[in-house]
Amino acid sequence: MINELLKEELETVNDREQEGFQINSLQSADWAMRKLQAIEKHDQEVKEAAQADIDQTIAWRDRKLTENESSREYFHGLLKDYLYRERQHDSKFKIDTPHGKVTTRKTPAGLNYDETKVLKSLRDQGIKELIKTKETIKKTDLKKSGTIINGKFVLEDGQIVDGVTEKPASESVKFSL
Incomplete structure (x- = not known):
């Protein structure tokens, strides 16, 4: 050992x-x-x-x-x-x-979905209202578009964007053996 x-x-x-x-x-x-x-x-x-x-x-x-x-x-x-x-x-x-x-439990009839086929079919037919789209922030573009001034994120055109705060730089110690 x-x-x-x-x-x-x-x-x-x-x-x-x-x-x-x-x-x-x-x-x-x-x-x-x-x-x-x-x-x-x-x-x-x-x-x-x-x-x-x-x-x-x-x-x-x-x-x-x-x-x-x-x-x-x-x-x-x-x-x-x-x-x-x-x-x-x-x-x-x-x-x-x-x-x-x-006991027994009845399960009502329903639909089975093949996500990729259904999405393709709906897109091909132009039926957008039955498709969910997820909105996300383009963080890289946002960071390039403004700066933090007095604790607030301000875009180049002067608009203030709520919800953005400055993350302080930090340092960690790494041990490599």
Whole structure:
């Protein structure tokens, strides 16, 4: 699993954390980067070990759920057969027990749509009123068309556009190992 050198690296990390270590040279920065690499390696080993257990547990779960699905389908079939047999005598029959109900629900007839074919057909025939169009802001063009003055976005012709605010520049730190 974890080699001795990596163990040593991680132990010295804990020692230095206790001492209040500071980086004040390229050499100490390089040492800190080696420690970060050791921590990353250890994280990866922990994740791999956990993943092996997770994969095994998921395989067991899936096997059990597949077995249950087979039994579920069997009992659904039996209950459905009973329901329809009883419906021959009583058209409003429902199964209602302390452990559950079995009923039917009618679904009204409707339409199925092939979005691309319907849209093409409507466009070809010029029927625009049945097609939704989504409006969006052309942000690049808007940014080029004006500037922020006193906290408000003003277009070149002097019109004020509400809802535009200035986003301050920021800086983030990235660690590459």
